[in-house]
Amino acid sequence: MENSRRRPTRLNKYALQCAILASANSMLLGYDIGVMSGAALFIKENLGISSVQEEILVGSLNVFSLFGSLAAGKTSDWIGRRYTIILAAATFLVGAILMGLAPSFAFLVAGRIVAGVGVGYSLMIAPVYTAEVSPALTRGFLTSLPEVFINVGILIGYVSNYSLGGLSPRYNWRLMLGLAGVPAVAIAAGVLAMPESPRWLVMKGRMADAKNVLLKTSETEEEAEARLTEISAAAASGGGGGGPWRGEGVWKELLCPSPPLRRILVAAIGINFFMQASGNDAVVYYTPEVFKAAGIRSRKGLAGVTVLMGIAKTFFVLVSALFLDQYGRRPLLLLGTAGMAVSLAGLGLGSRFLGRRRRKPAWAIALCVLTVCADVSFFSIGLGPITWVYSSEIFPMRVRAQGTSLAVSVNRLVSGAVSMSFLSISEKITFGGTFFVLSGMMAAATIFFYLMLPETRGKSLEEISELFDNRSSGKTATAEAD
Template structure:
């Protein structure tokens, strides 16, 4: 028996049946959107220096080019919920796959910085849509007792996509003798970094045709017979009619889904929506994506050469993958809130350490130079920061966003929260080059302050959702 009541018959069969294995396969396919999300987000890292040289970009223009995908992601997240409620969850996945493919081609063959930015925005829309639909879909098809583990597959896919993109960047740059050097077909290595995304985009789109529609969407669309068939395959035939009726009652409405669902009867935005927005903003304001978007030029700025910087970045991405596995193994055992608390403490300490190291380092030509033990300490702190984030705020925020909202508002609220996350990501990403020019210590000091505030926020506002049925969530 769980702390929230007895586990249903449908849930108890999960681990031992072919139907249960089917749930895992379906969740893995849905999470592939996260792989493209991670790949598209991080691929720019290895190309930043070459793009800067190729198009003679100033710091502000470079920052915008890197962050432009995030503007598209905010837009994609905003529209994903409405498309998912009108056309279905699978339609969003297929549209996202097409956008990823277009982005790979446009960015890889861009003749100037403006076209590169356009390609990044197209890919960003796909990223935003994938960031909404994967956690929503997985939450809607997963039994409550292992929902956290399956929802964490989204973050595992994201960090795997980040790792693969950075590894491909490293291998292509090494093969060409530099990211700006010609590698094949008359194209520079950095262009192949973008073009390589076409392969997983096609795979994701094809696999989206192999999984069933969300039964909760089907029930909302009054396609009860179709929903019954899918739920029977996913959870077994026991008490399916009762389960469908409970879902139907939680989603019953006289109007079509809209932004009005985010409000209370009194007309105010529901508290749970504000909590979701704050979770999304804090996840980005700790500066995690500075590590994955700018780590190469960051480490080069403090004295490492390009190959060393690539190696450090790949190591950080590997650590990110491994620590996400920790979250998958523990999120349904220890709960969401304890992991967030531990992560906030770890991030605060490690970011403050980096701020101190950069703040006390000798400055040469306007940049800090790490000497003696300063370099290893900064590297250890940066990677421990990745550990703290990877086992907590990285996956757990996506788990919570997929499950914390009531059925009637899930897609819309998740879309709004994801859009806020991308706007926050954009603010951090576009501001870093300028902050770097002022002081790396200032940048990491700000991120440390937000990590501390995230701890206070979790302690006061986050409620545990472990083991709760989606139909029991209240706005």
């Protein structure tokens, strides 16, 4: 009956505008990932830092984004989703200014720590807000927009590297990093025009305000009324809707979960773990180092390869977003991780071949370029967008913000660990060996997702929780896919 009530549907323009404004915040992380891949080379030259210091510089933002992600759940339950997005942009702005003005390595790391907290807030709150404001049948597309903007930010970062790389190393990396403050200001201003999440409003007992938002994000008044009834029932059963609730008691539920909530936590933490254990962030950050080892020496050549990779990532995340609600989460996720496993194995073979020869044959370099583009493309099809969609939609309403906060904090912890150890590990076992390890990790991820993640396409947020209620094991995940 629920599905018949919601079909057919089309993309609600107001919900799309809200999703774009919220998701644009994620562009800040993407820009940092893209721009640091090139800026790190100039920082190394200008400040004379070592490879270990380079890892600290790159990874510090990811590690400290953990604290932003952990705090974002409680903050958003307290002050609301909308103001948490503004707080994220403002914090990143401060970090960008500090990085752009940094006179030393220590000052630069301090700026990245501040920016990292803002990134952590952004990565948690953007998909949660978007999931809560979106109609069920277009939620996959709308909630994947944060990853779209991350990839747009990466591409802009690559273009910034290419454009500013010809300037003196004393100034170019400062401009590259400091320019991130410009979109942060625009995003914070734009978010002021957004409405608050209707589900947060219901949890606060503000039913009239929630209905007004639902009327704008639904196609008919009947649909808005039905969504409000469903949300209100979920809030009442979860102990919300009483007015002054600010997220009290949620961490106790998360640390001592019921069997259904435990299954949700395994799924949410698992997909966030494998997203970063794929090594995607590190591959993007250190692509210039990988291709320098492969034999591409010119700065323009290195920047050109990264721009090509950025175009591939952006194109395929758009493809995934457009088909996510049509084909579902599981098929695209399994395609993405299996494709990454094969691509990383190919990249490992190419890197091992090049590492053993003084002369670098063109075909082997071409293989590495092709497979690294394939790797990031498959990531953009599967893990990239679907991690944010899935982890923001499977938690019950009462624990959604703080549950997603916990899952995303694992994401940031693993991202920081991989980014801060990638070069050191590669020095021990070579780049080829590292890529083989990552390929094995993606093979394991494919098996985990096949067994543990049920399909959520087309279901309301309130219905999705029921998928985990009566599952005695992960074996029913395959049945849910049908």
